[in-house]
Amino acid sequence: MDRSARENVHGHKGAVVWLTGLSGSGKSTMAVELEWHLYRQGIHTYLLDGDNVRLGLNQDLGFSLRDREENIRRVGHLAQLFVDAGMVVIVAMISPLRKDREWVRSLFAQGEFIETFIDCPLDICIERDPKGLYKKALAGSIPDFTGISSPYEHPIHADLTIRTHQVSISEAVSTIETHLVAQIIPERSSQTLQKTHVLHQR
Numbered sequence: 001m002d003r004s005a006r007e008n009v010h011g012h013k014g015a016v017v018w019l020t021g022l023s024g025s026g027k028s029t030m031a032v033e034l035e036w037h038l039y040r041q042g043i044h045t046y047l048l049d050g051d052n053v054r055l056g057l058n059q060d061l062g063f064s065l066r067d068r069e070e071n072i073r074r075v076g077h078l079a080q081l082f083v084d085a086g087m088v089v090i091v092a093m094i095s096p097l098r099k100d101r102e103w104v105r106s107l108f109a110q111g112e113f114i115e116t117f118i119d120c121p122l123d124i125c126i127e128r129d130p131k132g133l134y135k136k137a138l139a140g141s142i143p144d145f146t147g148i149s150s151p152y153e154h155p156i157h158a159d160l161t162i163r164t165h166q167v168s169i170s171e172a173v174s175t176i177e178t179h180l181v182a183q184i185i186p187e188r189s190s191q192t193l194q195k196t197h198v199l200h201q202r
Contacts, residue, residue, distance in 0.1 A: 006086035010044045013184040014083035016108060017176060019092045020101060020155065021118030022147045023133055024125035026164035026172075030118060031092035033173050038088060043184075046082050048075055050093035063144045069100055076104035083112060088184060096146045098153040111183050116176060117158040122147050124165050 007013050017034065019027040028049055035047050053075055054061065061067040072095050079089040095101050105113045125147065126134045137145035144150040155161075160179055162172045 003084050003086060010086045011185070012043055012086075012088070013112075014086045014088065015112045015114060015180060015184050016079045016083060016089045016091060016104075017114045017116055017180060018079075018095070018101065018104065019090070019116050019118050020095045020158075022120060022122060022125045022152055023094060023145075024128040024130060025118040025120035026162075026169070027092040027094075027118050029169060030162070030164070030172060030176075031090045033169055034176055035090055037173055037177055038180075041181075043088055043181075044086065045088045045090060047090045047092070048079065050075075050091075050095075053093075063150075065097070065144075065150075068096065072100045072104060076107055079104070080107050083108065088180065094146050094152070096150065096152040098155065101155065114159045114176075114180060114183070115155055115157075116160040116162060117155045119154075119161050119163045120165050 003014070019031055021027055028051070031047055031049060035045050038045050050071075054071070057078070058071050058074055061071050072093065075091060075093065079091055082089045095104075101115060105115065107113075126138075129135060133142060133145065134148065136142045137148040142149075146152050160176060162175065164172060167175075
């Protein structure tokens with residue numbers, strides 16, 4: 001079965017929403033909420049979270065620049081397989097280097113890769129510190145920690161920029177969802193998905 005046949009069954013095209021940003025910026029929270037919103041519209045999704053991927057597929061990798069590059073390479077190819085299956089892949093990874101993100105973009109056709117910069121100032125991320133990682137990094141117990149002892153390169157031409165310190169999660173998800181749906185849903189399918197959305201709300 002080819003990709004177009006799968007997309008016809010799903011009623012939408014495949015794509016990748018790649019959430020990039022510092023630890024504590026809100027990527028994982030955003031990804032979970034976005035997946036739920038898309039599910040309620042009848043959109044077929046799969047979520048790849050950086051932390052979870054490192055528990056299995058990438059458990060052999062550390063946090064050196066070379067290992068981070070390999071981490072992103074593997075996830076990029078995995079996302080490519082899901083997109084070929086006609087699914088929407090939500091990736092939540094720090095993915096700190098611009099060249100690595102651009103390499104992943106090159107795997108996909110125009111409009112299929114939606115780089116979404118989850119932009120949050122470092123001081124707010126440190127204040128949030130949901131996993132206690134910044135505290136350890138600032139104490140010197142975590143080497144090569146992005147934003148502290150390892151660089152994060154801001155996207156230059158992100159498809160979307162979400163400032164989580166300025167907007168609510170629901171507002172941010174709505175922005176991503178609107179952009180994504182415009183890319184993946186053929187006009188002939190939009191009414192069907194809207195009806196599905198209404199049914200899920202009842």
